[in-house]
Amino acid sequence: MALPVSPKPAHRRFHQARWDEPIIFELSTPGERGILVSQAEPAAVEALGAVEDQLSSLRRASAPALPELAQMRVVRHYLRISQENLGADFNVDIGQGTCTMKYSPKVNETIIRTPKLAELHPLQDEASLQGVLEIFWRTEQAIAEISGMHAVSLQTQGGSAAIWANISMIRAFHESNGEGEVRDEVITTIFSHPSNAACAKAAGFKVITLMPDANGYPDIEALRAAVSPRTAALMITNPEDTGIYNHKIREFVQIVHEAGGLAAYDQANANGILGITRASDAGFDLCHFNLHKTFSTPHASGGPGAGASAVSERLAPFLPNPRIEKTDAGFTVNYGGEKSIGKVAPFFGVAPNVVRAYAWIMALGASGLRQVAEIAVLNNNYLLALVRQIPGASAPYATGKHRIEQVRYSWQELFEDTGISSEEIGIRMSDYGMHYWTSHHPYLVPQPFTLEPTESYSKTEIDEYVAALAQVATEARENPELVRSAPHNQTVHQIDHDDLDDPARWAITWRSYQKKYFSGVEATLAEEPVSVG
């Protein structure tokens, strides 16, 4: 007799792990140890004795108050808190638009863990580094082809660091032409990533932000009005974070070039256009990619990421040092480059991510990369069609048009009907085991949320995500308090933000917490924390 099959629930009955896991300091047992350390030999101890006088003023009076735990307790603690974390391998992670969450293939993890990569020193004999240098070189070549640009550096440690490298090269370029003093303005658009504006500002430029026209495209007339002999550069994302591709992008670049400025393309949103269109085709001077987005390296709780800076021939001399070169004798490192902006990060970049990105490119090839783009936009437009059917949800701008790889949606109508905000919906989504993020500031689209399904999620999973969204929207109408009081299935409950914004209350480390809340109180209280709200 067959086993009876219970009916499938309409939605996942997800519940995040809850271990009530103490802060690691609370687990400390004096005397326990997690690892033993190599001990100095008698001859070394004797040598130290001879210089101990020199060190006497530097000797720490008492050991740092780190927790003391046996090794298995360290493992247990961290694996418990790992379970209280919803990684991309666990959920339909399409709710983090602008970040291109996709599958990070497991074979790449196997590949990078070899000591042949993990235990390499960047200054060892070049002859002993031929494999890694070749992979860097090949990855540079691939990204040059994908962007159409002339030369690539993989040195930067994240996408925003690559944006910094871009602005730094722009500054150096104008200085080399004697225009460093004059060209002090950078133009960007409001739907470009905030780091474009922030990096330009940090480099000392005045930032001009273009707003969208009625259809959501960056306003070309506003650009014409903004350019001048003071224009150093345009720094723009395309498609922008709305998922709308600026069809006048070549004219944008031309207008800036005619004014003597450079054009830098933020390719953080490149996933939907791989093999379809290239930065060089629109005339850009510089662009960058995020290896942790488009090229699938894991997001790692917020890094390490890695950036790739790609430039045209006239900007190539300004790339960071060192450069990897191919010669008849093999791969070699050129530390020179007179016009180079020098170092923007240590050595060559985030090597494990470069190797992962290389493996990903080599798993797909030219037709695979194009498939990545095409399926990502198919998924996105499929998702768009489904979300539009949820009462209260909308996709402002570009009505009747398709989008590239993501869409910035709005819950404004639902908010007007129910008072439930996008942020509250996001928290409730976590109860269904789904991550959801609102959007970057400023909220030009009211009650925004940005979804980016990429190529990694199946139709079934997209359906599941939309079903959860629709369920929360229904709850907002029928039982708003259920949404307002979420989360209900999570490790913790609603957090008091005043604790985080008030200098008298914030506790940024355990010691700070102890000082602020337990000063003068017996230490035993730490076992039973007082409410700090």
Place this chain on the structure above:
Amino acid sequence: MQNSTVHPYIPNTVPSVIEEMLAVTGATSIEDFYEDIPQSLRVKGLLNLPEPFLAEAELEEHVTGLLNKNRSTREVISFLGAGVYNHYVPSVVDEVINRSEFLTAYAGEPYEDHGRFQALFEYTSMMGELLNMDVVNVPTYDGMQATATALAMAGRITGRSKIIVASDTNPDLVSKVTDYVRSHTELVFVPSVNGLVDTAALAARLDADTAAVWIQTPSFHGGLETSGQVIADLAHEAGALLVVGTDPIAYGSITPPADWGADIVCGEIQSLGIHQWFGGGRGGFIAVHDDPKFIMEMPSRLFGLASTSVEGEYGFGDVAWDRTSFALREEGKEWVGTAAALWGIAAGVYLASMGPTGMSDLGNTVLARTAYAQAQLAGIDGVSLGDSAAHFREFVLDLSASGKTAAEVVTALRALNIEPGVVIGEHNLLVCVTERITTAHIDTLVSALTDFLKEK
């Protein structure tokens, strides 16, 4: 023959699924979705890339085959440092950071990513204990960025425009810092004396424009600064801040800079449980005291403890979120992006495993073996030490009297499977000793160097 239209990384490449989805969108083909991209901007045909390795087994063999051309520092005796260090990484560290829950998480809210917030709060808390400071950021990219940011902060906090660089400093670090701060701040260099800060020269250069005195300890050459208190007092008397760049691995056994007056401490965490990764396993830390004037100038994320609606429950969140460029765009102090969080978790697991005794033992072992290596190497004819300061982990060998160049020494010893150090001048070699280098390894280096220098 393989069905090339269905790729294992891309579920919706199944043709019937594509048709079903297109029907929902109302489009006739995927091409319709690209309506906004002018034909003149289109790639014609396919990109010119190498043929892919579609089968996973072939891909693994290809990439591993390339990596196998490398020879790692496990296969030689490596005295290489200069910013990347061959410290031991306990296995528990890799076990934790390779978990999918941490490896593939990203920007989850404190509710669904409670574990990530807790792990990073614990990391910053353990760093706080090591450094005796109450505020530590979630890691930025690397020590170079941390230092550049710390110095830019000093400029904003004081409203002044000059940074005095008083220690021997890694030239790569100076390159980064110069690029980063030059639009707002000028660097002024005061040469060191015998490997440490020239306090008299420093005093003479301090003025009302000085935003900060920047020192590195251990210095680029491994020198441990012994005049920290004097330097801090000089800086503060001039109304300047003291910014100290360092490697926290030493502070199990020596006094952290906050104890002698540092206002901002910054540096690199690679030593704390992160492999060398060809120089690419990096995380930067910035530590300050719990003073809003400093904290509000920090651009990085800061994770704090918070109460929740359930009494006695710990929650977490971003402290003073409105400080960051996420909220402020061009009004931000710097930018926030994907940086190095997982390495922060690694360093946390490392510090929790080491505990106070482990960190103290490690500091003593490195100090002792450094002293042993210095004494033994300086005993070789034609070899002397670059300075007589106390050193941690690194020191300079001066080979001038031997008649051999540092590059010649490196070439000769590489043939014996020894990487003797980093060439930093015609006759200068920067030698690095970690706890993975034993006295036996050092004896091998001494013997090989002695033999080579005897050759005519």
